[in-house]
Amino acid sequence: MLELVDVHRTYLIGESTVQALRGVSMKIEQGEFVAIMGASGSGKSSLLQILGLLDTPDKGDYLLFGHNVNTMSEDEQAGLRNSVAGFVFQQFHLLKRMNIVDNVRLPHIYSGVKGDFRKEAVERLRQVGLEKRVDHTPNQLSGGEQQRVAIARALVRDPLIIFADEPTGNLDTKNSAEIMKILKGLHEEGKTIIMVTHETEIAAYAGRVITMRDGLIVSDERKIGRELSVTVGAAQEFEPHLAKTVSLWRDGRFTGFMQQAFQAILANKMRSFLSVLGIFVGVASVIAMMALGEGAKAAMQEQLKSMGSNMLSIRGGSAKIRGAAQGAGAVTRFTFTDVDDIAALRSLVKNATGVVNGGARIVYGNKNWSSSLNGVGFDYGTMRASVPSTGRWFTREEIQTREKVAIIGVTVVKELFGGSNPLGRTIKINRINFKVIGIAPAKGFSGPQDEDDVVIIPVTTAMYRVLGKDYLSGIFVEVISPSLIGQAKSAISEQICKRHRLKASDDSFNIRDMTEIQQMLSSTTQTMSLLLGSIAAISLVVGGIGIMNIMLVSVTERTREIGLRKAIGARKGDIMLQFLVESVGMTISGGVIGVLAGIGISLILSFFAGWAVKTSLISVVLATLFSAIIGIFFGLWPARKAAALKPVEALRYE
Numbered sequence: 001m002l003e004l005v006d007v008h009r010t011y012l013i014g015e016s017t018v019q020a021l022r023g024v025s026m027k028i029e030q031g032e033f034v035a036i037m038g039a040s041g042s043g044k045s046s047l048l049q050i051l052g053l054l055d056t057p058d059k060g061d062y063l064l065f066g067h068n069v070n071t072m073s074e075d076e077q078a079g080l081r082n083s084v085a086g087f088v089f090q091q092f093h094l095l096k097r098m099n100i101v102d103n104v105r106l107p108h109i110y111s112g113v114k115g116d117f118r119k120e121a122v123e124r125l126r127q128v129g130l131e132k133r134v135d136h137t138p139n140q141l142s143g144g145e146q147q148r149v150a151i152a153r154a155l156v157r158d159p160l161i162i163f164a165d166e167p168t169g170n171l172d173t174k175n176s177a178e179i180m181k182i183l184k185g186l187h188e189e190g191k192t193i194i195m196v197t198h199e200t201e202i203a204a205y206a207g208r209v210i211t212m213r214d215g216l217i218v219s220d221e222r223k224i225g226r227e228l229s230v231t232v233g234a235a236q237e238f239e240p241h242l243a244k245t246v247s248l249w250r251d252g253r254f255t256g257f258m259q260q261a262f263q264a265i266l267a268n269k270m271r272s273f274l275s276v277l278g279i280f281v282g283v284a285s286v287i288a289m290m291a292l293g294e295g296a297k298a299a300m301q302e303q304l305k306s307m308g309s310n311m312l313s314i315r316g317g318s319a320k321i322r323g324a325a326q327g328a329g330a331v332t333r334f335t336f337t338d339v340d341d342i343a344a345l346r347s348l349v350k351n352a353t354g355v356v357n358g359g360a361r362i363v364y365g366n367k368n369w370s371s372s373l374n375g376v377g378f379d380y381g382t383m384r385a386s387v388p389s390t391g392r393w394f395t396r397e398e399i400q401t402r403e404k405v406a407i408i409g410v411t412v413v414k415e416l417f418g419g420s421n422p423l424g425r426t427i428k429i430n431r432i433n434f435k436v437i438g439i440a441p442a443k444g445f446s447g448p449q450d451e452d453d454v455v456i457i458p459v460t461t462a463m464y465r466v467l468g469k470d471y472l473s474g475i476f477v478e479v480i481s482p483s484l485i486g487q488a489k490s491a492i493s494e495q496i497c498k499r500h501r502l503k504a505s506d507d508s509f510n511i512r513d514m515t516e517i518q519q520m521l522s523s524t525t526q527t528m529s530l531l532l533g534s535i536a537a538i539s540l541v542v543g544g545i546g547i548m549n550i551m552l553v554s555v556t557e558r559t560r561e562i563g564l565r566k567a568i569g570a571r572k573g574d575i576m577l578q579f580l581v582e583s584v585g586m587t588i589s590g591g592v593i594g595v596l597a598g599i600g601i602s603l604i605l606s607f608f609a610g611w612a613v614k615t616s617l618i619s620v621v622l623a624t625l626f627s628a629i630i631g632i633f634f635g636l637w638p639a640r641k642a643a644a645l646k647p648v649e650a651l652r653y654e
Contacts (some may be wrong), residue, residue, distance in 0.1 A: 001030040001192065002051060002161075007060035009046050009215075020046035021057070022215035028194065030160070033187045035206035036196045043215040045165060048196045052085055052163040053077045054567055055648040075571040081647075082110050082569020086154030090166035092146045093564040093651070094138040094153075097267040100125065101134050104152045109256035110569040111157065124152035128182055144175030151182055153568070162186060164195040168202055180205045257574070261582040264554070272586060275550045278543030279590030279627050280597065285539050286623045287598020287615065292605070293530075295613035310350075310485060311383070312477040313512040314342075314492065333471035339377070341495055342477055348488040350480050353377035354472040356462050360455050362408075363428040364416040371412055372454045373429070375462020383478050386456065391423050391438025399458040402465055407438040409452035429455060430466055485513055543590070544630035551583050551638035562642050563650025572643040579642050583635025584628055591627030595620050 009021040020043045028034055028051075038044040049055040050062060053069065062069040064084075069077065081087075094103050104121035125131055128148040138146055147167060154162055164183065168176035176199075184205050187193050195206060203209050211219040265272045316333060336354060343352040353376065360373035378396050381387040388407055398405055406429065413422050422436045434457065443451035463469045479488045489511050502508050555562070562575060570578075599620075602613040 002028040003063040005061040007057040009057050033193045033206045034208045035203035036210045038212035042212040044196050044212050049648045053081050078569050078571045084160050086159035086162045087567050088150050088154050088164040088167045090169040092150045096138050099137050100149045104156050107157050107568040124155050128152050144171050161192045257578045257581050261585050275547050275586050276590035278546040279587045280594040282539040282543040283591045283594025283623045284597040288601040290619040291602035291613040291615040310479040314475040316509050348484050351379045351478040353379045354475050357473045358467045360429050367416050369415045374456045375459040377459050388438030394458050402460045404434045405437045406434040407440050407456040409440045409454040410442045411453040544634040548634035555638045555642045559650050559653035562645050563647050566647040575643040576639040579639035580635050584631035587627045587631030591624045
C-alpha cells in the first residue's frame, strides 16, 4: 500500500541544516495499525508528514498503491489528501468560529461533491460519542472532546488511511484511553492507521511498532497474533480517487467558499468594519461627486437649450474715431430688411429674427422693478426655447399691429406678484400699460446675469412705442445643420458687406457662433465631472490598499488554518478563491452601502444646499463594479501568498 525507498529529508532552520530523514526505506500494508516512536528530533513526525502527503522528500521515492507520489502535482496530492487520507493532529486544529458540525464537514467543501453533508457529519460525531454536542463550538469542549471532533473530521470522507500525530499528546490518561479505543475500533473496521507517539502505553495498541533515531529506523517490530484488517476492494477504490479532478466552479464548492468567507468576515467584526469603511467612503464619494457633476451638466444643458441649436448671433460693430470707440451699432445698423435677406438664404438658414434690447421700469400696483427689456420677433420663441409653458407666445398679428402684450420672467413674477397668477394682469412698462400673456421658462443664471429677470414684448412694440428706435440691436440666425455653420457665416457676412457697402476688413459688425460657446461650456462641465470623479476614485484606491493590508494580516493570523485546509484537501486554487471571495465580499458590501450613502448625500446636498444633482445608473454600476475590481486587485497578492504556503510549514507556524 505505502512504500518508501531511500527517502531523505533535510530542513534549513536559520543558518543550520537539519537532516530529519537519512535514507528511510519501509513498506506498510493495507489494514495495518502502525505506531512510529522515537525521541524528539528522531524524524518520526517528518516521516508521518511525508507519508501523509503534507511534505515531499528531497531524495528517494514514495509509492502509494504503486503510484510514485513524487511525480504528482501539488493539486493531485491535495486531491489524495482529501479522498484517501484522514488526519488527526495533536493540536486538534479546529476552527473556533465554527460549531463542531461545520468543523467535521469541512473536508467536503474541497471534495467537489454537491450537498451540505450535515447528516454525515452528525453521524461521525455520533460514532465518536458527541452526538449531543453538535451545536457547541470547540471552545465549549474539553481537550478529549476536541480530539474526538478531529477524529470525526478525519473520518467524514471515509478515507483509506488515518494519520494520527500524537493523538493523545495533550490529553490525560482517561481521555487518552478513550481516543485509543476509538482508533482501535476504526482499525478493526478495516482502516489503515499510522500513528506517531512517544508513549509506550499508546504504542501498545498498534500491531507494528517502528522506532526511529537520528533520522533512521532502528527497529521495526510486528506483534505476534495481530492480524491485518483489510477491506476487500479498497485498493481498487484508489484509482478513481487518483484520477478525479475537480473544477473550482463545480456544484457546491463556490457556495462553500462563500459561507466560509462570510464566517471569516464576521469573526473579526471591527477589523472587517474598518476595511469596509474605506470602500464605503470611496464609493459614496464617487456617487456623490458624479451626481454633482451630472447635475451641473444637466443644469448647463438646460441653459444651453435657451441659446438654441446651430445659432449665430449678429451684432453691429463699434467704429473708432481717433482711437475712441463710438459704441455698438454706431456704423452698421440692422433693419428688418437685413433679417429678410438673411432668411432668404434657404439652403443655409432655417430661421432668422431681429431683436432689440433695452431697460425697463416695471410697475404693478404699489410695486416696481427694474428689468431687462427684449423686443423679439415671432420665431424667437422656438429658436431660443422661450415659448411659455404657462400662457402663450405672441401672434404674428400682435407683432404687426404693435400690440402692448408682454411675457415676463419668473424673477419679475416673484418680485411683482409674489405667489399670485400674473396672467391677464396689466403692468406698466416705462409708464405704458401692457397685458401679461405668459411666463417665460426658467433659465437660471448665465454668469452674473439672471436670465429670468426679463420682460419680452413684440419687437415692433419695443422699437416704436417703448424705446423709440428705428433699428435692431441684433439678429439671431438658426442654421440648418452644424456642418453648414461655416458656409452660413461666410454667406451672411458677404451679404451684409454688400448691402451696407462695407469692406471685408471693416470691424463694423461681428457674427458669433453660439455653438462654439455651447461646446466650450459642455467641455468645461465634462472636465469638472471627470475631475470630481477622479478625486473620489482616489479614495477607492486608498480603501483598496486598506483591504490588502487587512487581508495580509489575516493570512498571517490564519496561517495554521490555511495549513489545516491544505491538509484536508484544499488546492492552491481553492485557497486563492476563498481569500479573494473574502476580499471581494468586503469591497462589494462597502460598495453597496456606499452607493446608498452616496445617493443619500446627493439628495441632502440638493435639498439643503440647492445644488443640482443627478444620480445616473451608470455611476452606480461603475462604482459597484470598480469596488469589486478593487477587491480582486488588492486581494490577489494576499490570496497568492496564502495559496503558496506549504501544508507542513503552515501547520508549524507559531
